[in-house]
């Protein structure tokens with residue numbers, strides 16, 4: 455199947471919807487449970503941004519590799535990670551994906567290509583490039599993906615990385631989640647222009663801008679980039695415009711900080727990626743209401759199971775603290 459030109463088939467719609475709901479409900483559960491004070495690690499939520507993770511990861515195969523950031527929940531979930539091990543990690547439990555020692559910013563599951571997360575802004579870029587170089591040297595038909603925020607384009611790694619990846623025609627996707635903010639500082643205070651995709655031209659690679667709330671559009675752009683990378687034609691930069699609904703770190707809203715208004719956030723929430731997909735599915739009669747409900751119930755159950763698993767799991771022993779480092 456040519457994924458990049460694909461219409462929204464019932465199969466693809468189900469896949470994207472399931473992925474979006476898993477990302478959304480996992481983090482909504484964090485919002486609900488955080489006040490209980492059992493999750494002790496800081497959590498950077500991507501509520502509102504799930505269209506990027508779901509769209510990109512749905513265009514990948516299990517063998518393809520992703521490298522994620524401090525805001526890593528949705529990327530790791532969309533790549534297919536087991537929610538039980540992720541929830542247990544948030545609870546600091548021994549059964550967590552980092553054995554309870556990494557927390558929210560250190561989700562991974564290498565068996566399914568979720569290679570880990572770096573909280574160093576711009577840190578994923580050299581990691582994904584190194585992996586892509588190894589894939590190319592071993593003639594593997596796989597791609598490597600660097601997720602990063604708009605803040606990362608202010609790091610040297612972005613410019614050095616794009617240059618090197620272009621020169622060596624590496625099978626790598628640069629996925630910039632442009633939520634317009636680095637912590638609380640808007641991009642207009644940091645950059646002379648905000649169209650991040652245009653920077654690709656300087657490195658002679660394709661640059662695309664997509665609506666990150668439109669999961670199908672993200673999927674198609676990612677699928678095109680994967681095809682190009684697997685044909686040996688090199689990297690692509692995709693700028694996915696999106697909006698972070700919650701505070702930079704933590705489960706709350708942040709309009710009281712004064713850098714954006716309640717109305718701004720409410721307007722963005724209206725453009726919810728799940729709502730957008732549901733509308734498309736309904737308008738084009740792609741799936742029945744019953745199927746959507748079934749998927750939603752399935753995910754709710756999966757989340758409940760992950761919470762029970764996390765709560766019932768043991769903490770690591772004190773003597774394990776220096777193991778696996």
Ligand SMILES: Cc1ncc(C[n+]2csc(CCOP(=O)(O)OP(=O)(O)O)c2C)c(N)n1
Nearest residue numbers: 525573574575603604605606633635636637
């Ligand atoms: C090299 C580096 N500098 C500063 C920080 C502190 N810091 C953590 S997140 C963040 C903002 C990142 O913004 P962006 O890359 O746009 O990602 P977003 O949080 O919007 O997803 C900063 C400055 C860091 N982690 N690493």
Ligand SMILES: [Mg+2]
Nearest residue numbers: 603604635636
């Ligand atoms: Mg940002």
